[in-house]
Amino acid sequence: MKITFIGYGQVGLPLADHLQRLGHEVRLAASRPTSDNLQKAKARNAQFNILPPQQAVKDAEVIFLATPFQANETALQAVSEELQGKILVDCTNPVGPNLSHGLNSLQSGSEKIQTLLPATQVVKAFTIYGFENFENNHYPNYTVKPAMMYCGRDDTAKSVVKTLIAELGWEPLDVGGLEQALHLEHLTLLWIRMVRVHGHSPNLVWARLTR
Numbered sequence: 001m002k003i004t005f006i007g008y009g010q011v012g013l014p015l016a017d018h019l020q021r022l023g024h025e026v027r028l029a030a031s032r033p034t035s036d037n038l039q040k041a042k043a044r045n046a047q048f049n050i051l052p053p054q055q056a057v058k059d060a061e062v063i064f065l066a067t068p069f070q071a072n073e074t075a076l077q078a079v080s081e082e083l084q085g086k087i088l089v090d091c092t093n094p095v096g097p098n099l100s101h102g103l104n105s106l107q108s109g110s111e112k113i114q115t116l117l118p119a120t121q122v123v124k125a126f127t128i129y130g131f132e133n134f135e136n137n138h139y140p141n142y143t144v145k146p147a148m149m150y151c152g153r154d155d156t157a158k159s160v161v162k163t164l165i166a167e168l169g170w171e172p173l174d175v176g177g178l179e180q181a182l183h184l185e186h187l188t189l190l191w192i193r194m195v196r197v198h199g200h201s202p203n204l205v206w207a208r209l210t211r
Protein backbone atom coordinates (compact mmCIF):
# COMPACT_ATOMS: atom_id res chain seq x y z
CA MET A 1 0.00 0.00 0.00
CA LYS A 2 1.19 3.56 -0.73
CA ILE A 3 1.39 5.38 2.60
CA THR A 4 2.56 8.95 3.21
CA PHE A 5 3.60 10.48 6.51
CA ILE A 6 3.08 14.16 7.25
CA GLY A 7 5.24 14.42 10.37
CA TYR A 8 7.90 11.83 11.17
CA GLY A 9 9.04 12.66 14.69
CA GLN A 10 8.61 10.51 17.79
CA VAL A 11 5.27 9.11 16.60
CA GLY A 12 5.49 9.18 12.81
CA LEU A 13 8.99 7.77 12.37
CA PRO A 14 8.59 4.41 14.16
CA LEU A 15 5.23 3.80 12.48
CA ALA A 16 6.67 4.71 9.07
CA ASP A 17 9.68 2.47 9.65
CA HIS A 18 7.61 -0.54 10.75
CA LEU A 19 5.19 -0.13 7.83
CA GLN A 20 8.04 0.07 5.31
CA ARG A 21 9.60 -3.08 6.74
CA LEU A 22 6.21 -4.80 6.43
CA GLY A 23 6.42 -4.15 2.68
CA HIS A 24 4.48 -0.91 2.25
CA GLU A 25 5.65 1.87 -0.05
CA VAL A 26 6.28 4.63 2.49
CA ARG A 27 6.77 8.26 1.53
CA LEU A 28 7.68 11.16 3.77
CA ALA A 29 6.13 14.54 2.98
CA ALA A 30 9.20 16.73 3.45
CA SER A 31 8.15 20.30 4.14
CA ARG A 32 11.54 21.24 5.65
CA PRO A 33 14.28 19.38 3.78
CA THR A 34 16.92 20.43 6.35
CA SER A 35 15.06 19.32 9.47
CA ASP A 36 16.75 17.13 12.08
CA ASN A 37 13.78 14.77 11.98
CA LEU A 38 14.28 14.24 8.25
CA GLN A 39 17.98 13.48 8.76
CA LYS A 40 17.07 10.99 11.51
CA ALA A 41 14.48 9.37 9.24
CA LYS A 42 16.98 9.00 6.40
CA ALA A 43 19.53 7.50 8.78
CA ARG A 44 16.97 5.04 10.17
CA ASN A 45 15.60 3.75 6.88
CA ALA A 46 17.09 4.43 3.45
CA GLN A 47 14.02 2.94 1.75
CA PHE A 48 11.78 5.92 2.56
CA ASN A 49 10.76 7.88 -0.50
CA ILE A 50 11.23 11.54 0.43
CA LEU A 51 9.08 13.90 -1.61
CA PRO A 52 7.64 17.42 -1.52
CA PRO A 53 4.32 17.34 0.39
CA GLN A 54 1.93 17.69 -2.56
CA GLN A 55 3.68 14.97 -4.52
CA ALA A 56 3.92 12.71 -1.48
CA VAL A 57 0.19 12.96 -0.82
CA LYS A 58 -0.98 12.95 -4.45
CA ASP A 59 -0.89 9.24 -5.17
CA ALA A 60 -0.84 7.88 -1.62
CA GLU A 61 -3.75 5.71 -0.55
CA VAL A 62 -3.40 6.43 3.14
CA ILE A 63 -1.84 9.49 4.78
CA PHE A 64 -0.72 9.56 8.42
CA LEU A 65 -0.83 12.93 10.14
CA ALA A 66 1.69 13.01 13.00
CA THR A 67 2.36 16.71 13.52
CA PRO A 68 2.06 18.85 16.66
CA PHE A 69 -1.64 19.69 16.93
CA GLN A 70 -0.99 23.42 16.53
CA ALA A 71 0.67 22.72 13.16
CA ASN A 72 -2.21 20.65 11.77
CA GLU A 73 -4.01 23.38 9.87
CA THR A 74 -0.87 24.70 8.16
CA ALA A 75 0.31 21.20 7.28
CA LEU A 76 -3.09 20.16 5.91
CA GLN A 77 -3.84 23.35 4.01
CA ALA A 78 -0.74 22.79 1.89
CA VAL A 79 -2.13 19.46 0.63
CA SER A 80 -5.90 19.89 0.99
CA GLU A 81 -6.65 19.26 -2.70
CA GLU A 82 -4.44 16.19 -2.84
CA LEU A 83 -6.16 14.79 0.26
CA GLN A 84 -9.60 14.71 -1.36
CA GLY A 85 -10.98 11.18 -1.45
CA LYS A 86 -8.07 9.82 0.64
CA ILE A 87 -7.90 8.22 4.07
CA LEU A 88 -6.22 10.41 6.70
CA VAL A 89 -5.08 8.68 9.87
CA ASP A 90 -5.09 11.34 12.57
CA CYS A 91 -2.39 10.50 15.12
CA THR A 92 -2.50 13.97 16.69
CA ASN A 93 -3.78 15.07 20.06
CA PRO A 94 -4.89 18.54 21.12
CA VAL A 95 -3.08 19.12 24.39
CA GLY A 96 -3.67 22.42 26.19
CA PRO A 97 -2.18 24.16 29.25
CA ASN A 98 -1.65 21.89 32.29
CA LEU A 99 -2.47 18.83 30.20
CA SER A 100 -6.03 19.95 29.53
CA HIS A 101 -7.91 19.25 26.30
CA GLY A 102 -6.56 21.67 23.72
CA LEU A 103 -10.01 22.52 22.36
CA ASN A 104 -11.60 22.78 25.83
CA SER A 105 -13.44 19.49 25.19
CA LEU A 106 -15.89 21.36 22.95
CA GLN A 107 -14.85 19.42 19.86
CA SER A 108 -12.30 16.72 19.18
CA GLY A 109 -9.20 17.50 17.16
CA SER A 110 -10.21 14.83 14.66
CA GLU A 111 -13.66 16.34 14.10
CA LYS A 112 -12.01 19.70 13.57
CA ILE A 113 -9.82 18.15 10.87
CA GLN A 114 -12.84 16.40 9.33
CA THR A 115 -14.61 19.78 9.10
CA LEU A 116 -11.58 21.29 7.38
CA LEU A 117 -11.40 18.37 4.94
CA PRO A 118 -14.97 17.24 4.22
CA ALA A 119 -13.95 15.11 1.22
CA THR A 120 -11.32 13.17 3.19
CA GLN A 121 -12.05 10.18 5.41
CA VAL A 122 -10.51 10.91 8.81
CA VAL A 123 -9.78 7.97 11.10
CA LYS A 124 -8.33 8.62 14.55
CA ALA A 125 -5.75 6.00 15.57
CA PHE A 126 -2.30 5.63 17.13
CA THR A 127 -2.94 8.23 19.80
CA ILE A 128 -3.90 6.52 23.01
CA TYR A 129 -0.47 6.04 24.53
CA GLY A 130 3.07 7.31 24.19
CA PHE A 131 5.52 6.88 21.34
CA GLU A 132 7.57 4.32 23.32
CA ASN A 133 4.86 1.82 22.48
CA PHE A 134 4.94 2.70 18.79
CA GLU A 135 8.65 1.92 18.75
CA ASN A 136 8.08 -1.43 20.45
CA ASN A 137 4.69 -2.98 21.09
CA HIS A 138 5.86 -6.35 22.40
CA TYR A 139 4.86 -7.23 25.98
CA PRO A 140 6.43 -10.66 26.42
CA ASN A 141 4.79 -11.49 29.74
CA TYR A 142 1.28 -11.39 28.29
CA THR A 143 -0.62 -13.41 25.72
CA VAL A 144 -3.04 -10.57 24.88
CA LYS A 145 -1.98 -7.91 22.41
CA PRO A 146 -2.23 -4.23 23.27
CA ALA A 147 -5.46 -2.72 22.00
CA MET A 148 -5.35 0.07 19.45
CA MET A 149 -8.64 1.94 19.56
CA TYR A 150 -9.70 3.78 16.45
CA CYS A 151 -12.77 5.63 15.21
CA GLY A 152 -14.09 7.32 12.09
CA ARG A 153 -17.24 7.93 10.07
CA ASP A 154 -16.47 5.72 7.09
CA ASP A 155 -16.45 1.93 7.42
CA THR A 156 -14.32 1.34 4.33
CA ALA A 157 -11.64 3.72 5.59
CA LYS A 158 -11.79 2.12 9.02
CA SER A 159 -11.34 -1.35 7.57
CA VAL A 160 -8.14 -0.23 5.81
CA VAL A 161 -6.81 1.27 9.05
CA LYS A 162 -7.87 -1.85 10.96
CA THR A 163 -5.70 -3.97 8.65
CA LEU A 164 -2.68 -1.70 9.17
CA ILE A 165 -3.18 -1.78 12.95
CA ALA A 166 -3.28 -5.59 12.91
CA GLU A 167 -0.23 -5.84 10.64
CA LEU A 168 1.67 -3.66 13.11
CA GLY A 169 0.86 -6.10 15.91
CA TRP A 170 -1.95 -4.43 17.84
CA GLU A 171 -5.44 -5.69 18.41
CA PRO A 172 -7.66 -3.29 16.46
CA LEU A 173 -10.60 -2.06 18.52
CA ASP A 174 -13.24 -0.08 16.60
CA VAL A 175 -14.84 2.27 19.10
CA GLY A 176 -17.33 3.87 16.70
CA GLY A 177 -17.84 7.05 14.70
CA LEU A 178 -15.68 10.15 14.76
CA GLU A 179 -17.76 11.56 17.62
CA GLN A 180 -15.84 9.06 19.79
CA ALA A 181 -12.56 10.86 19.05
CA LEU A 182 -13.12 13.28 21.93
CA HIS A 183 -13.22 10.33 24.34
CA LEU A 184 -10.03 8.85 22.85
CA GLU A 185 -8.36 12.23 23.29
CA HIS A 186 -9.36 12.22 26.96
CA LEU A 187 -8.07 8.66 27.30
CA THR A 188 -4.76 9.91 25.92
CA LEU A 189 -4.69 12.75 28.43
CA LEU A 190 -5.31 10.21 31.17
CA TRP A 191 -2.32 8.17 29.94
CA ILE A 192 -0.12 11.28 29.71
CA ARG A 193 -1.01 12.36 33.25
CA MET A 194 -0.55 8.83 34.63
CA VAL A 195 2.83 8.33 32.96
CA ARG A 196 4.45 11.73 32.49
CA VAL A 197 3.20 13.21 35.81
CA HIS A 198 2.44 10.35 38.19
CA GLY A 199 5.29 8.02 37.30
CA HIS A 200 3.58 5.00 35.75
CA SER A 201 5.66 3.08 33.23
CA PRO A 202 5.76 4.57 29.71
CA ASN A 203 5.27 1.01 28.50
CA LEU A 204 1.79 0.97 30.00
CA VAL A 205 -0.85 0.17 27.37
CA TRP A 206 -4.56 -0.61 27.27
CA ALA A 207 -5.85 -4.08 26.45
CA ARG A 208 -9.25 -5.65 25.79
CA LEU A 209 -10.40 -8.50 28.01
CA THR A 210 -13.87 -9.90 27.34
CA ARG A 211 -15.94 -12.91 28.27
Ligand SMILES: NC(=O)c1ccc[n+]([C@@H]2O[C@H](COP(=O)([O-])OP(=O)(O)OC[C@H]3O[C@@H](n4cnc5c(N)ncnc54)[C@H](OP(=O)(O)O)[C@@H]3O)[C@@H](O)[C@H]2O)c1
Binding pocket: 006, 007, 008, 009, 010, 011, 012, 031, 032, 035, 036, 037, 038, 066, 067, 068, 069, 071, 072, 074, 075, 091, 092, 093, 094, 095, 126, 127, 128, 129, 130, 131, 132
Ligand atom coordinates in the same frame (compact mmCIF):
# COMPACT_ATOMS: atom_id res chain seq x y z
N1 LIG B 1 4.94 11.84 21.63
C1 LIG B 1 4.01 10.93 21.98
O1 LIG B 1 4.24 10.08 22.83
C2 LIG B 1 2.66 10.96 21.29
C3 LIG B 1 1.83 9.84 21.38
C4 LIG B 1 0.61 9.83 20.70
C5 LIG B 1 0.25 10.94 19.93
N2 LIG B 1 1.08 12.02 19.86
C6 LIG B 1 0.68 13.13 19.01
O2 LIG B 1 1.36 12.94 17.78
C7 LIG B 1 1.69 14.19 17.20
C8 LIG B 1 3.18 14.23 16.90
O3 LIG B 1 3.90 14.11 18.11
P1 LIG B 1 5.47 13.80 18.11
O4 LIG B 1 5.84 13.58 19.52
O5 LIG B 1 5.79 12.77 17.08
O6 LIG B 1 6.06 15.21 17.59
P2 LIG B 1 7.53 15.53 17.08
O7 LIG B 1 8.48 14.47 17.51
O8 LIG B 1 7.80 16.94 17.47
O9 LIG B 1 7.40 15.47 15.47
C9 LIG B 1 6.56 16.37 14.80
C10 LIG B 1 6.68 16.20 13.29
O10 LIG B 1 5.76 17.14 12.69
C11 LIG B 1 6.44 17.92 11.73
N3 LIG B 1 5.85 19.27 11.59
C12 LIG B 1 5.83 20.27 12.50
N4 LIG B 1 5.21 21.34 11.98
C13 LIG B 1 4.85 21.02 10.72
C14 LIG B 1 4.17 21.71 9.67
N5 LIG B 1 3.69 22.94 9.82
N6 LIG B 1 3.99 21.05 8.49
C15 LIG B 1 4.43 19.79 8.31
N7 LIG B 1 5.08 19.07 9.28
C16 LIG B 1 5.28 19.70 10.46
C17 LIG B 1 7.86 17.99 12.21
O11 LIG B 1 8.60 18.36 11.08
P3 LIG B 1 10.17 18.60 11.00
O12 LIG B 1 10.67 17.28 10.60
O13 LIG B 1 10.31 19.64 9.95
O14 LIG B 1 10.64 19.02 12.36
C18 LIG B 1 8.06 16.55 12.73
O15 LIG B 1 8.39 15.68 11.67
C19 LIG B 1 1.24 15.27 18.21
O16 LIG B 1 0.00 15.79 17.79
C20 LIG B 1 1.11 14.51 19.52
O17 LIG B 1 0.12 15.06 20.37
C21 LIG B 1 2.27 12.05 20.52
